[in-house]
Amino acid sequence: MDPSLLLEQTLNGLQLGVMLFLLAAGLTLVFGIMDFINLAHGSFYMLGAYLTAWLVGWSEAFLPSLAGALVLTALVGLLVERLVARRLYAADHLYQVLATFGLILFFNELIRLLFGPQPIFLEPPAWLAGQLEIAGAPYPRIRIAIVLAGLMSGLLLWWLIGRTRLGMWIRAGADDRETIAALGVDIGLVFALVFALGAALAALAGAMAGTLVAVRIGMGEEILILTFVVIVIGGIGSVRGALVGALLVGLVDTYGRALLPDVLALVMERSVADAAGAAMASMAIYLLMAVVLALRPQGLLPARG
């Protein structure tokens, strides 16, 4: 195997991994702490991409547009928490799934009304266009930027949850929300902030994805399934678990697609190997999840030990 190809696939895997991490972090916190299943988390991802594209088209400045999109999506997240999620924290998961599935349909129709049914495109800024030489091989700058931004967000989140008072409230609320409330902490407000933060992180992932592929209706639902795989592998409620799970899923998926056909070609005919490899690659992450669940049903790094 060509080492420069391996490096490229590794970077691709990392880039998918950090995007999944940004999505998974919010989903796993909301699921783990509030015991709330939010199928509409992917809608925040889509909103982030659309809002960034819309603001870039209007202002021509990438970073301010991105920041604006994150703030707007966080506000939408707050609204969803207040109007929908808050009423369903104590309800059965089935009601949460039904309500948030309804939200998916709502947001998809809303986007169709505002932006039309055709995909739109989000141009990465000029300073992120072109290639960068890494170990002698060219690699797109935008993908490097995505990996760095994702890792930086991870660091920021680690600091927020591990080192700040808000983070202590979040962790205490995950352990025992009744006791933290009886000790004077407004846990409802903490939950709302977590929900908004999760929405903003999903929007960041969406904006990142938008610079690589078309921004379109339904983009959130596809990646949401991968995101659920990530949080199940990592351990529900655990941000560290989400990071490990996301990188694992990103790398396994990318390596699988790139390498499996070649590996299979060693033992079977090329055309058969290509078809079988592609089929097996799309199953790889589910196999990974099955193995993890068989060995550690609570996930790799569960929030509660």
Add this chain to the structure above:
Amino acid sequence: MLRLEAVEAGYGSSRVLCGVDLAIGPGEIITLLGRNGMGKTTTVRTILGLVRARAGCIRFRGRDVTGAPPHRIARLGIGLVPEGRRIFPNLTVLEQLIAVARPPREGRGWTVSRVLELFPALAERRHQRGRTLSGGEQQMLAIARALVLNPVLLILDEATEGLAPLVRREIWRALAALRREGLAMLLIDKHLERLLELADRHYVIEKGRIVWSGTGAAFRAEPGLRARYLGV
């Protein structure tokens, strides 16, 4: 300071409190006595708003707090040491204190460093997670955690339950020190003699009703009380 009038509460269709009347003055120490299942913990939980009062009225520091959310009641000045300690397993000792600490209302209040002076055993374990502490250390942390809220009323629900005699003595020593500071307390405990020494007044609860109240001397003067309501 705290006054409950004809408070009724329960879980689901069962009624646990059937009209509880109770009052605590500033700096006063009272106890709630009674057998298991008579409504002691439910009374505490209703005061804090963790269980909704279905009837009656709860006033704290001149405000009607019936139906208020728990965090608002706690912030008015109640420090709860809950039954079963309820330490956060994944937060360190220091984090549990920092997370809930509130500035004092007036003068010298409880800071994180001052509660660690009160419980030197906790100071040594300040960076350990809650789940790695012994039962006695968890209990000290539960008290320290309630103190850094700088409450005017401390509620202790079974604070010495399941502890070794030496640790228990440590807890009683701390409560005596808090009494000298003039902190009001509501105590629930199995160690009657200690309570009779420490507290100003006592309430006996049976089947969700206060059936007797009075001073320690009055309690001792009625020997039938213990057998009838406490089963000892």
